[in-house]
Amino acid sequence: MTEAVSRPTLEAVAARAGVSRATVSRVVNGGDGVRAPLAERVRRAVEELGYVPNQAARSLVTRRHDAVAVVVAEPESRVFADPFFALQLRGIGKELAVHDSQLVLLLTEGRADHARVARYLAGGHVDGALVFSLHLDDPLPGLIRDAGVPTVFGGRPHGDPDTGAGGPGVVYVDCDNRGGARAAVRHLLGLGRRRVAHLTGALDQTSAVDRLDGYRDALADVPGGYDPRLVVEGDFTPAGGERAMRELLGRCPDVDAVFAANDLTALGALRVLRESGKRVPEDVAVAGFDDMAPVAEQTDPPLTTVRQDIEEMGRLMARLLLEGLSGGRDRERTTAGAPAVRGKGVILPTTLIRRASA
Amino acid sequence: MTEAVSRPTLEAVAARAGVSRATVSRVVNGGDGVRAPLAERVRRAVEELGYVPNQAARSLVTRRHDAVAVVVAEPESRVFADPFFALQLRGIGKELAVHDSQLVLLLTEGRADHARVARYLAGGHVDGALVFSLHLDDPLPGLIRDAGVPTVFGGRPHGDPDTGAGGPGVVYVDCDNRGGARAAVRHLLGLGRRRVAHLTGALDQTSAVDRLDGYRDALADVPGGYDPRLVVEGDFTPAGGERAMRELLGRCPDVDAVFAANDLTALGALRVLRESGKRVPEDVAVAGFDDMAPVAEQTDPPLTTVRQDIEEMGRLMARLLLEGLSGGRDRERTTAGAPAVRGKGVILPTTLIRRASA
DNA sequence: CTGAAAGCGCTAACAG
DNA sequence: CTGTTAGCGCTTTCAG
Numbered sequence: 202m203t204e205a206v207s208r209p210t211l212e213a214v215a216a217r218a219g220v221s222r223a224t225v226s227r228v229v230n231g232g233d234g235v236r237a238p239l240a241e242r243v244r245r246a247v248e249e250l251g252y253v254p255n256q257a258a259r260s261l262v263t264r265r266h267d268a269v270a271v272v273v274a275e276p277e278s279r280v281f282a283d284p285f286f287a288l289q290l291r292g293i294g295k296e297l298a299v300h301d302s303q304l305v306l307l308l309t310e311g312r313a314d315h316a317r318v319a320r321y322l323a324g325g326h327v328d329g330a331l332v333f334s335l336h337l338d339d340p341l342p343g344l345i346r347d348a349g350v351p352t353v354f355g356g357r358p359h360g361d362p363d364t365g366a367g368g369p370g371v372v373y374v375d376c377d378n379r380g381g382a383r384a385a386v387r388h389l390l391g392l393g394r395r396r397v398a399h400l401t402g403a404l405d406q407t408s409a410v411d412r413l414d415g416y417r418d419a420l421a422d423v424p425g426g427y428d429p430r431l432v433v434e435g436d437f438t439p440a441g442g443e444r445a446m447r448e449l450l451g452r453c454p455d456v457d458a459v460f461a462a463n464d465l466t467a468l469g470a471l472r473v474l475r476e477s478g479k480r481v482p483e484d485v486a487v488a489g490f491d492d493m494a495p496v497a498e499q500t501d502p503p504l505t506t507v508r509q510d511i512e513e514m515g516r517l518m519a520r521l522l523l524e525g526l527s528g529g530r531d532r533e534r535t536t537a538g539a540p541a542v543r544g545k546g547v548i549l550p551t552t553l554i555r556r557a558s559a
Numbered sequence: 560m561t562e563a564v565s566r567p568t569l570e571a572v573a574a575r576a577g578v579s580r581a582t583v584s585r586v587v588n589g590g591d592g593v594r595a596p597l598a599e600r601v602r603r604a605v606e607e608l609g610y611v612p613n614q615a616a617r618s619l620v621t622r623r624h625d626a627v628a629v630v631v632a633e634p635e636s637r638v639f640a641d642p643f644f645a646l647q648l649r650g651i652g653k654e655l656a657v658h659d660s661q662l663v664l665l666l667t668e669g670r671a672d673h674a675r676v677a678r679y680l681a682g683g684h685v686d687g688a689l690v691f692s693l694h695l696d697d698p699l700p701g702l703i704r705d706a707g708v709p710t711v712f713g714g715r716p717h718g719d720p721d722t723g724a725g726g727p728g729v730v731y732v733d734c735d736n737r738g739g740a741r742a743a744v745r746h747l748l749g750l751g752r753r754r755v756a757h758l759t760g761a762l763d764q765t766s767a768v769d770r771l772d773g774y775r776d777a778l779a780d781v782p783g784g785y786d787p788r789l790v791v792e793g794d795f796t797p798a799g800g801e802r803a804m805r806e807l808l809g810r811c812p813d814v815d816a817v818f819a820a821n822d823l824t825a826l827g828a829l830r831v832l833r834e835s836g837k838r839v840p841e842d843v844a845v846a847g848f849d850d851m852a853p854v855a856e857q858t859d860p861p862l863t864t865v866r867q868d869i870e871e872m873g874r875l876m877a878r879l880l881l882e883g884l885s886g887g888r889d890r891e892r893t894t895a896g897a898p899a900v901r902g903k904g905v906i907l908p909t910t911l912i913r914r915a916s917a
Numbered sequence: 918c919t920g921a922a923a924g925c926g927c928t929a930a931c932a933g
Numbered sequence: 934c935t936g937t938t939a940g941c942g943c944t945t946t947c948a949g
Contacts, residue, residue: 208683210926221936226928236934253681257618258926261941266615268663275649287645291633294666303679305626306662308652321661323611325566349566439857468857499797499826501859568942579920584944594918616942619925921948932937 209250218246229254268303269522270330270350272318274341275310284493285511286333289355292515293331300523302328315344322348329522334358337405353522355514357407357546372525372545374518376509378408378490381551382415385488385507386460388553390423392486394458398431400445400470402462409437412462412490431456435466442469450477457485458559464489464496467504471558486559502557509551517547567608576604587612626661627880628688628708630676632699633668642851643869644691647713650873651689658881660686673702680706687880692716695763711880713872715765715904730883732876732905734867736766736848739909740773743846743865744818746911748781750844752816756789758803758828760820767795770820770848789814793824800827808835815843816917822847822854825862829916833859844917860915867909875905 211229215222220243227235228243229252235243246252260266271293273286290304297304305327307318322330322345329351334342337359345352354373389397399416402409413432420427433449435441442461446469449456459474461467467489471481479485481502489497492508569587573580578601585593586601587610593601604610618624629651631644648662655662663685665676680688680703687709692700695717703710712731747755757774760767771790778785791807793799800819804827807814817832819825825847829839837843839860847855850866 208681211928212926222927223929223937224935227935230928234934239935251681253678253683255619255926256682256684257615257624258941259928260615261613261619261926261943262928264941271664284642284645287642290664291666294664295668298666298668298672298675301675303684304664304666306629306648306652306664308649308656308662310653310656314656317656317659320611323566323609324614325611326614326661439853472857495797499830569944570942580943581920581945582918585919588944592918597919613942616925617944619927619942620944622925919949921946923944923946925943925945927941928939929941930937930939933935 208255209252210255211252214243214246214250214252217250218243264325266326266328267301268305268327269297269519270305270307270322270327272307272309272322272330272332272341272345274333274335274339275308284495285491288511289333289515289518292512292517293519294515295512296516296519296523300519302519302523309341312340315340319344319348322350328526329353331355331518331522335406336403351522351525353518353525355518357411359407372521372547374514374521374547374549375408376514376549377551378411379415379418381490381507381509381553382412382460383419384415384551384553385490385505386416386419387422388505388555389458389460389486389488389559390419392458392482392559394486395423395425396428396431396453396456397458397460398433398449398453398456400433400435400442400449400459400461400466402435402437402466403441404434406437409462416460435462435469437463437465439465439469439472442466443473444469446470446473450474450479459485459487461487461489464491464493464500464504464506467506467558468496468500471500471504482557482559488559492554497554497556500558505556505559506554507551508554510549514549517549521547566613567610568613569610572601572604572608572610575608576601622683624684624686625659626663626685627655627877628663628665628680628685630665630667630680630688630690630699630703632691632693632697633666642853643849646869647691647873647876650870650875651877652873653870654874654877654881658877660877660881667699670698673698677702677706680708686884687711689713689876689880693764694761709880709883711876711883713876715769717765730879730903730905732872732879732907733766734872734907735909736769737773737776739848739865739867739911740770740818741777742773742909742911743848743863744774744777745780746863746913747816747818747844747846747917748777750816750840750917752844753783754786754789754811754814755816755818756791756807756811756814758791758793758800758807758817758819758824760793760795760824761799762792764795767820774818793820793827795821795823797823797827797830800824801831802827804828804831808832808837817843817845819845819847822849822851822858822862822864825864825916826854826858829858829862840915840917846917850912855912855914858916863914863917864912865909866912868907872907875907879905 211222211225215225225243228240232240294304309318331353333355357375401413417427433445435445459470461470481487489504489506492506497504497506569580569583573583583601586598590598652662667676689711691713715733759771775785791803793803819828839845847862847864850864855862855864
């Protein structure tokens with residue numbers, strides 16, 4: 202393990218180039234307003250000395266850090282078990298890289314870590330925070346508000362402006378959970394299915410609630426309508442999907458279609474259906490949500506599901522934060538076109554992907 | 560999005576407590592050498608003002624950052640497609656949290672990003688770096704060496720001390736790829752299989768090479784020995800596994816066992832075997848590597864595989880770095896017991912997990 | 918045990 | 934256009 206060596210300072214570069222520190226600083230930061238030959242001399246000195254600015258010193262005066270925190274609560278390990286999070290992280294990373302900003306990852310695993318995160322955020326190391334707020338009782342959003350750091354949420358936070366209960370100025374990015382669910386269920390209905398069940402996600406997360414609402418929406422349109430016995434609570438995991446599916450089969454053996462809250466849940470459901478001798482999609486059609494490639498494409502049969510662009514969500518979160526920081530200057534359009542903006546939330550569209558399971 | 564507010568300074572706290580800045584500083588940093596009543600007054604002032612030290616100012620003088628960089632090269636998206644990386648990250652995060660250190664994630668996606676990463680590392684924002692060096696031609700290790708930052712590698716780097724080609728002082732953590740592979744292949748041989756094939760990983764990664772070596776080791780013991788026609792190159796992905804398995808079946812229809820370089824490869828192989836009407840394990844026994852829960856437990860049949868403790872690898876990398884930084888003080892023992900240390904590499908043990916596929 | 922003073926390395930007015 | 938002059942907020946000798 203190499204020891205860190207002491208790096209040359211502005212002073213040293215200035216001396217070598219025979220100019221003042223101020224001039225070197227100017228050249229290093231864009232270099233406008235410095236005559237070409239001088240600038241050239243400075244650049245050579247920088248090069249020869251291998252000078253790299255000390256960020257701590259710079260931040261101290263500029264109050265900028267070129268870094269944003271990504272806060273992830275992972276009370277259960279689910280966050281890490283599916284590629285969802287990794288994809289968002291990648292989107293965030295890409296966008297930040299474009300703006301020359303660093304990604305500081307703050308993992309929390311319980312109350313103990315919350316204090317640490319709050320302290321860090323308040324300590325002014327970062328220009329802003331991207332927060333994945335998962336659960337209803339999560340104290341993190343409050344702590345972060347108190348830290349007084351510009352923040353964008355991933356996923357609609359509980360009690361957001363749209364539902365009327367939320368605090369002002371909450372910015373978030375989410376996909377159209379409700380619309381996507383509606384589309385999936387309508388597709389199942391369009392197949393002629395009349396007993397369409399729903400295996401929900403963990404209902405302390407808004408995504409699960411919104412998908413359930415979408416399911417209800419679609420069923421409101423049809424004669425038979427909504428039957429509460431066809432709704433079983435899961436938890437976004439394969440195991441939860443199995444459990445829920447078993448319960449559903451026991452309760453309503455006549456079910457002919459299942460909309461699972463995500464692909465992992467669908468995976469569990471498929472397994473139980475196979476065990477029970479039900480054919481998919483002949484006896485029971487199955488649809489999922491997320492379109493996680495490694496899951497949805499490789500189930501047997503391949504899964505019909507609702508696709509959301511996870512990486513784009515991450516990218517958009519970062520962009521929104523950065524735009525807010527720069528006071529709305531350098532606004533650009535998202536690569537996905539123009540997403541719908543409702544209140545302070547940005548909702549990305551979803552697409553139904555038809556495969557063999559429904 | 561809340562605007563950041565200006566935080567109180569040491570000065571303010573000092574004024575409020577009626578002491579000097581120096582005294583406040585002492586109290587904030589452990590507080591030894593300050594008389595109790597005074598210290599108490601300071602603590603109250605800190606509390607009332609909600610004072611949090613400005614890290615930039617502090618770093619400027621202490622030259623410590625309480626942050627380490629995690630550098631991940633992801634030229635292909637594989638890094639993110641499997642949970643491997645997420646698990647290591649989690650291990651790293653846990654260990655860093657214990658030491659009150661932050662995790663700065665540096666994602667790179669090509670040459671363009673390399674310069675950015677090198678600059679960042681050289682800029683002295685972090686106390687050290689954890690680097691996942693994946694590919695043979697990756698220029699990253701070199702750049703990082705030049706940055707002069709203490710570094711620990713994840714996975715044996717190319718040309719490490721053990722092979723004699725590596726630079727001095729390279730520290731890394733890896734699992735016992737070779738030994739694990741050997742165990743898996745011996746297990747297949749123990750089942751009475753005589754035509755044991757190997758679907759390799761991407762051979763520009765040391766893990767793939769080491770597993771191939773383990774395969775050869777095991778075969779060196781038996782009469783028939785090593786048959787090069789039974790080795791097909793894959794790339795650690797399911798698609799690569801399918802491709803390799805198809806080629807293998809074409810070339811050696813008499814194969815009766817397959818050792819896949821990882822679980823994802825095994826997944827692809829299983830699919831092709833099923834298509835071809837081969838029964839697993841009756842006709843062909845299959846073993847994988849990694850024991851990724853969401854994959855290995857849920858294949859059909861469940862996969863016999865070599866387990867490595869990925870999270871522990873991450874944790875250990877962080878610990879090694881931190882220990883090195885503190886000059887070897889506060890040394891603790893790893894939770895996994897005492898891993899083997901060869902040269903500057905720490906090799907974690909692997910375990911064969913028997914399931915139905917072999 | 919406490920305070921005064923001197924910077925850490927950099928940027929940002931302000932003069933020239 | 935370039936240099937001079939102040940700090941940013943903190944830690945750390947060094948006196949008292």
